[in-house]
Amino acid sequence: MPQPLATRAPAKINLTLHVLGRRADGYHDLESLVAFAGTGDDLQLEPGAGLGLEVSGPTASLAGSDADNLVLRAARLLADRVEGLQLGTFHLKKRLPVAAGIGGGSSDAAAALRLLARLNGLPLSHPAVLEAARLAGADVPVCLEPKARMMRGVGEELGASLNLPRLFAVLVNPRVPVETPAVFRALGLQPGQSLAGAPHPIVERSTLLDTLKVARNDLEPPALRVQPLIGEALGLLRQTIGCRLARMSGSGATVFGLYDDCEAATEAAKAVKRARRDWWVTATSLR
Numbered sequence: 001m002p003q004p005l006a007t008r009a010p011a012k013i014n015l016t017l018h019v020l021g022r023r024a025d026g027y028h029d030l031e032s033l034v035a036f037a038g039t040g041d042d043l044q045l046e047p048g049a050g051l052g053l054e055v056s057g058p059t060a061s062l063a064g065s066d067a068d069n070l071v072l073r074a075a076r077l078l079a080d081r082v083e084g085l086q087l088g089t090f091h092l093k094k095r096l097p098v099a100a101g102i103g104g105g106s107s108d109a110a111a112a113l114r115l116l117a118r119l120n121g122l123p124l125s126h127p128a129v130l131e132a133a134r135l136a137g138a139d140v141p142v143c144l145e146p147k148a149r150m151m152r153g154v155g156e157e158l159g160a161s162l163n164l165p166r167l168f169a170v171l172v173n174p175r176v177p178v179e180t181p182a183v184f185r186a187l188g189l190q191p192g193q194s195l196a197g198a199p200h201p202i203v204e205r206s207t208l209l210d211t212l213k214v215a216r217n218d219l220e221p222p223a224l225r226v227q228p229l230i231g232e233a234l235g236l237l238r239q240t241i242g243c244r245l246a247r248m249s250g251s252g253a254t255v256f257g258l259y260d261d262c263e264a265a266t267e268a269a270k271a272v273k274r275a276r277r278d279w280w281v282t283a284t285s286l287r
Contacts, residue, residue, distance in 0.1 A: 002047040004091075005118055009111035010040035010146050011096055011171065012103030012139060013286055014250045016215035019187065021194035027154045028184060031200045033215070035164060035286040036146040037171065041108055043071070044091040045115040051075055052089035062098040062177075063105075070109035074136040078116055081128035086120050097280050099177035101250030103139045110136075110143035148287055150203070165205060167286040168265040172237060172272055173254040174229040174279050183251040186222035209258070212245055223252035230255060236275055240268035256286075 013035050020029040041057070053072050055063045063069060071090050079085045090112060096104035110133060116122075117129050124130075124144055133140040138155035150159035189195060195218060201211045224231050230252050237246040237257035242264035246257045259265040262285070269283040 004044045004046045005115045006042065006044045007111045007114050008040050009043050009104075009107040009143075011037040011284075012107055012143055012146070012250075013037055013169070013171075013256055014101070014217065015167075015212055015247075015286070016200065017217040017219055017250065018197060018200050018215065019189070019195045019218040022189035022191050024191050026191055028187075028189065029153055030155070031150065031152050033148070033200075033203055033212075034142055034151055035148040035167065036143075037102075037169070037286055038284045039095070039171070039282050041095055041104060041111070042093040043108060043111040043115065045088050045112070045119060046091065047086060047088040047119060049087075050089075051079070051087045053092065054089065055092045055094055057092070057094040059094045059097055060092075063092065063094045070105040070136060070140075071112040074109035074112045074132055074140065075116060077132035077135050078113060078128060081132060082120065082122070085116065087116070088119070090115075097173045097175060097177075097254065099179060100173050100254045101178065101248065101252045102171070102173075102254045103143055103250065106137050106139035107143040107146070109133075109140045110146070113140075113144060150200075162203060163205060164203075164208060164287060167208075168259045168262050168283075169286050170237060170240070170257045170259070170265050170269045170272065170281065170283050171249075171254055172233045172256070172279060172281050174227075174233050174276070176227055176229055176253050178223060178227050178230075178251060178253040180251040182226050183219050183223045186225050187219065188222070209244060212247075212258070217248050219251050220248040223248060227253050229253065233279070236272050237268070240271050243268060
């Protein structure tokens, strides 16, 4: 009997997120430096007849029904494009908060495509895999091979992987979902309208932190209007000892703080947990 296949679905962190403008079709053109965290969900695939999904873990109840879970959506999209695709039952251990700006569902979907590709001997560069990722969601392509890189457009333009130094971080989510469309509505761009702001700086490994400080997340101000708890989370991180930068990821509500080493990040996470015991807080590293 075939052994289950397993992979991690890491949290996706937008270290930067510049909104260039809103296109005539209503979508927003973005430019973002993306990295991936050591923390994430876990996904197993047990080969077998048919397609199934079992979800467990601390945030399993928020993962959505079978009808709208991105793991099954991605699998079905690939099965529609590869005749005779071998499937099976997915077992998802859900740890990441949902609607949180860290690509939890997208990373799960990408993990499902990785496992199906491995099971069926398909390279991740296979056109069917790439198309299934694109159709599954805007953030799924960048999560397919979870390595730091620039992403542009609506997520379909991916730069080469970047060899970034390890960043020690604390991730904080106040356990309030923030829907991405609401944040873009609060941003208020009309079709064809551009957003003023300095261009994204060139990413250099040797000056990464300085680069991040010059850059920004253009969705942070509107997200703060949608959900003020994001501002409280940022304030708590900025008060921790050794915090070099605090910023929101994606469209929120997760925020991150960057630190010089693992020990400083661990202590900062403890401080935030003491202040808000009901929040999701974790120390991790980003690459």
